Amino acid sequence: MEKNVVLTMRGISMTFPGVKALDNVDFTLRKGEIHALMGENGAGKSTLIKCLTGINAFESGEIHVDGISGPVVNHSTLDAQKKGISTVYQEVNLCPNLSVAENLFIGREPKTRIGTIDWKTMTKKSQKIMKDLSIDIDVTQNLENYSLAIQQMIAIARAVDMESKVLILDEPTSSLDDNEVEKLFVLMRRLRAQGVGIIFVTHFLEQVYAVCDRITVLRNGQLVGEYPIEELPRVKLVAAMMGKDFDDLAAIKTEDKTDYSKAPLYIEAKGLSHKGTIKPFDFEIHKGEVVGLTGLLGSGRTELARVLYGADKTQSGTMKVNGKEVKINAPIEAMNLGMGLLPDDRKAEGIIQDLSVRENIILALQAKRGVFKLLPMSKQIEIADKYIELLQIKTASRETLIKQLSGGNQQKVILGRWLATDPEFLILDEPTRGIDVGTKTEIQKLVLKLAKEGKSIIFISSEIEEMLRTCSRMAVLRDGQKVGEITEDLTQQHVMAEIAGGGSK
């Protein structure tokens, strides 16, 4: 093995039922580098990582790790860990019912002389680890008491503390806010200086250029190439990922400024609230309008949407839909009024793992019709095929189980599910999270197209740029309260200032 190289993967191939997931892929990781692994959804990034960590078995190819003679085949995460390869996943993989300290140390707990768990040392060490990351929490409390972002930082801290040679970060930032991402970067740079090789998988291009030294691009399970960061500017990276010349994202921003205030009101809500999550708010949306909800993570964006949709029952106020006063007690009532919600936590609230793509798509439509009016199969197939085509869902067939699809494609299936109900009002909560750039553009275009057809849409996203491109108006939330609306001067600076609040007003 070359000097300075900690990990080489050569000619890795593997097949999922009907799909060639990896085809002869090479990957090289050097000591003290942050190496971005890029590609669209279904390009094979996660599969490659899983082959490395022993979750998936690869069919051919060899893996070599520095300091271990002969090819390495891991059979489990534990195996990989023992060889110095730690992983942090997008979904927090910790135990919510254990304390923070235990989550950091389980499997390698400090022992007393008689072989029992040394809680004192464990707590002390944990406090030190958390302090080093400048996270101020009580490590003896259960993990479930902390926010997702903190949990993710703890997961990273755990992986880092295992003195690994190779650290894999598989989209660790999708649940973190900017501040937390910056903290993570500081940590990553520190580890790089210590000589750890870091594999960084992310969809956020800015983050790649902020910390990475090198980029490997995959497309459709094949290696496109490995590039030093200076040699691959953004546009070229996107082009490499998509395999075609990139039509500028900015091009989709429609310049015609429609004044929606004269369009008929679709929803008029006054003083709605849900105890503990969102303070009373007024909200209105006109037909054909795309309204953005913006604010920091946890500011109440999702919660506001859930109240409108009836997923959380409102405890005050009134709501009018199409001019008629309504009371929505459950999501099914909202659906019958022509509303749809694409939840942000698609694992927990969206997909049904063991149903096929077709079944997942027709689910909401079927629910709306009622159990006894079964959709004829021919119709189901027609609808499923329509949305697989329209949203370019990458699946072996319409009968493939949804759990075999990559995250981004699952997201598209859920979007298809709601479009199939032909709603008049759609709430899209982070519809593009974890989705590649190309599809993001497609979804943004789709949103604008739907709005043109007269549908009203609430668009929630952490990426302000994306909202600027799609929304005609934005509501700003802060600490569970709607603090204002931006109708004019929709620019990044202005929106940021509103989100931050305080003196900038």
Place this chain on the structure above:
Amino acid sequence: MKKKSRNSNTVLLFITIALFVVMYAVGCIVYKDKGFTHLQTFLNILINNSGLLCVACGMTCVMLTGGIDISVGSLIALDCMLLAVGMEQVGIHPVLMCLIVLAIGILFGAVQGFFVGYLGIQPFIVTMAGMFFARGMTAVISTAQLSINKATFFVNMANIKLEVPFGIGAYTNRKGKLQVPYIRLHVVIALLVLLVIFLVLRYTKFGRNLYAVGGNEVSAAMMGLNVKKTKMQAYILASFLCSIGGICYCMNAMAASVTQATGFEMDAIASSVIGGTLLTGGVGNVIGSFFGVLITGTISTLVKTNGKLLSSWSSIAVAALLCFFIVLQSVFALMKKRAK
């Protein structure tokens, strides 16, 4: 360091303990003249439920992983039958017979654990098969009503009275005889089991792995824990403790029959749940289960002391309590969600 705040699981445990105290206090007031206030009444609860306590400890361990073991009642019947036949009819020495019973428990648990852990079969189905098997084997060995009286060593052991020292709780009965409160040897065994399992759950890797597996199986595997092995070990431990429980049960009943300990598994599950163990796994503690056992024991003692009530009323009371605790648990779970 910040002041350690209590989490809701500890609160649940406190509620269980408080409930026991209140229930017992009410009993003391209402049935004062029927001798409920005597220390012996309390000790009798322990004597009558030593087997249940062992089984509940094992059940808690299995439930922590998110599983369940409904074979325990039948296994106790099998244990008692083996002890009775082995000692009385075959004439095997009690100590050896007890060791055989324990070994069978381990083997029994290993088979169940292998099916659940390594083959990934639903614990309910696996242990239901175990339940039928053990009950069936009991009948194969003997369908007679056996009582144990010839195995002198065993009888002597069972009859040992460990008196409470310093005359605490002693009283003179109506005939003017001094009564010193006592416990039996099997109570000591059961309390030792409780102590050991408490320490195992808190201070050993295996104990914490049980919690981790129950908390999130996928995560536990991702963090490098051997989930399959942990599950198998949990079932082995449960059946082993159940066999200890079987010996305790036998020392108290001094009899064996096919229908013995029917529904015992449900008592054990009820005690664990009342003690704050979640059926979904990851949360629970044997201290809670101990109080769960005490509460169910107190209920039946109260019903018996009343004398006029049908004994089925204790089942109804346990049912009501179960409902109460399950609702309480989900309320706490909801509150936790809200707080986020």
